[in-house]
Amino acid sequence: MRIDDRILGLGLVLLAFGIIWQAQAIPAVPGTTFGPSLMPTLIGLVMAGCGLAVFIGGLRAAETGPLVDFSVWKGQTRGLVCAAWAIIGVVLGIAFMPAIGFPLFGLVYALPLMILMGARPVAAVPVALVVVFSAFLVFKRLLYVPLPTGPLSFLG
Numbered sequence: 001m002r003i004d005d006r007i008l009g010l011g012l013v014l015l016a017f018g019i020i021w022q023a024q025a026i027p028a029v030p031g032t033t034f035g036p037s038l039m040p041t042l043i044g045l046v047m048a049g050c051g052l053a054v055f056i057g058g059l060r061a062a063e064t065g066p067l068v069d070f071s072v073w074k075g076q077t078r079g080l081v082c083a084a085w086a087i088i089g090v091v092l093g094i095a096f097m098p099a100i101g102f103p104l105f106g107l108v109y110a111l112p113l114m115i116l117m118g119a120r121p122v123a124a125v126p127v128a129l130v131v132v133f134s135a136f137l138v139f140k141r142l143l144y145v146p147l148p149t150g151p152l153s154f155l156g
Helices: 005-021 038-060 077-102 103-114 123-143
Strands: none
Touching: 005 038, 005 103, 103 123
8 A cells, every 4th residue: 555645744743743732631740850741742743843744755746646545455465464453453452451461462462463474383482472571571670661460460
């Protein structure tokens, strides 16, 4: 699929403004010079600048063709399935991760995605295990991010 740069740039700018708007809702920490909303706001501003640059580049290179072209996807069902699983998996993660926990959800999400993308199961299983549990331990133990453990509460 090919999406015109004017649409992508406009989408990035709108997403950036959404990030900036939501960042302002983060409560300030008493006694600090810079609050926790600073980094998301800066990231949103940079993203808006990048989106604007993409949009302007799309205006300069404006073609007379369609703004969205699906013909590239003809016969590419594997790529479509991978893209769909990536998007659906994130939505399912938002809904079910608090109940089943990060480690189990990470495996249920990553392993099928790796196999769909062409990895052999013999290689995908240990890689998924190492990556998911390493990420869990780094975020939970080193960065103190309160990730849900689900039924694997002995890891927490």
